[in-house]
Amino acid sequence: MEFLDTHQHLIYRDELSYGWVETHQTLSNGSYTLADYDALTKDKGIIGTLFMEADADEADYQNEARLIVGLIGGRLLGQVAACRPETDAGFDAWLEEAPDLGIKGYRRILHESPDDLSRGETFRRNLRKIGAKGLPFDLCFLARQHGVAEELLRACDDQVFVLDHCGVPDIAGGGFTPWAASMRRLAAFPNLNCKLSGITAYCAPDKFETDDLAPWVAHVLDCFGPDRIVWGSDWPVANLGAGMPKWIDQSRALLAALSPDEAEAIAQHNARRIYRLAA
Template identity: 50%
Template sequence: MIGLIDTHQHLVYPDAAGYSWTKGIPVLAKNAFTLADYQALTEGLGIEATLFMETAVDDPDIAAETKLVSDLAKSSDSGIAGLIATCRPEIDKGFDAWLNDAKAQGAVGLRRILHVVDDDMSQSETFRANVRKIGANGMTFDMCFLARQLPLAAELADACPDTSLVLDHCGVPDIAGGGLDPWREDIRRLSDRPNVACKLSGILAYCAPENATLEAIRPYVDHVLEAFGPERMVWGSDWPVVDMANGIQDWLDVTRQILDELSDVEARFIAQETARRVYSIS
């Protein structure tokens, strides 16, 4: 069994930080999702290492979340190979200091969720200059755009050619609504940018209720495979958001089915090799 590097492991510690975005999502609201929980759920299922992905904590708690997970990662049995910390590239003041601080705490990349802000945020020169700084410091930038925003992702990639960008959740396609187009063409155009990789994660949560299946996501998986190729794809669990579908163990089963249909070399790229290259994991 090929070992997986989970590049999208969220952790939720309500006693340490606020997660206002979970309100109205019963499966997530007010619940803790700890490292111990994750390890218990994935024991024996082939997770070789993880990258913690910032969990969109309330702004006053950004530094607290990063320190909490940085401390967790210091344990030899944490399995955490690095952090993808949150950032605010739209604000120049203090950005350099945060970039250095996050890197010192084990961050291999940074993320700013962009589907919860105005579309023009990623188009500002301040934002783009700071994303270029991320690349200059040897770190990646994870892009979290909605399907309708994929042209913005292409523009950001063009403006930051020396920064390695990772498109989260295959660009959030509307699977429940059968939204293959224009997502399909926008994905193809984005894949023309050599500094962009695609993350196979999160997509079961975009299926219609009771239809979060391999069959439902197959057209979308097949298209990103064709557009990006396995050598430019990484894998992520998106736990615990994946609980909005059928949970992490089901997603791992679906993942294994997808990988089993590929050659060993192709499967290894998606499972771990691309992640090692993109995120500079030793």
């Protein structure tokens, strides 16, 4: 099983600022570069990657995309860039840069933002512009915010969405039942896909073995089916949990019961379709 990684962060601390990184001791020293990623994934079956914006500070979020475009080539097939749909100023101009920057989609961090951010008409109107360009929008909502996600999905039903990190379940807190119910409701929206990524970071310390993850992943598979799930490493944030090499091995084990076609759809083919990546 070969993977196309749709959630590869890169952190270049000598060139950009990332205030959030300083709050995580595991990540607070040094950079996490494309060369580091390549070394870590050698012989792990990663056949392509898509850079996911790494929440650079406000002054740097566009500079991040302009830096990453210079790295695109080989396994790095494009990027999901940061944007600010809540603000009209400069938004259209930022979208116009997309073809020159290898942008395959956009994301706005929402799980650490006020719930009302995505409820504004400016936000939704600008989000529809992304949809009109045929580009997907990655959603990152905490499990408690799934109702807010439903509102956005209903308001922007022509936009293709990807729900990051399986909807950020509270695995450490045992929050399976409410998360499972709200994931079922979210999966009813046909324009929403789900990303199998990042979940070991939400486990209790040393409680992120494959058996610990299996019920959560099984529910995602049941809700979304193999045609609406993509895979991602969430590196280097994955270091807060099991780490990327182990997560790759776990993913193979968690998808092993699927047919080869179903597993390959999740591992790479859905990503190529949703993000419009070359074969």
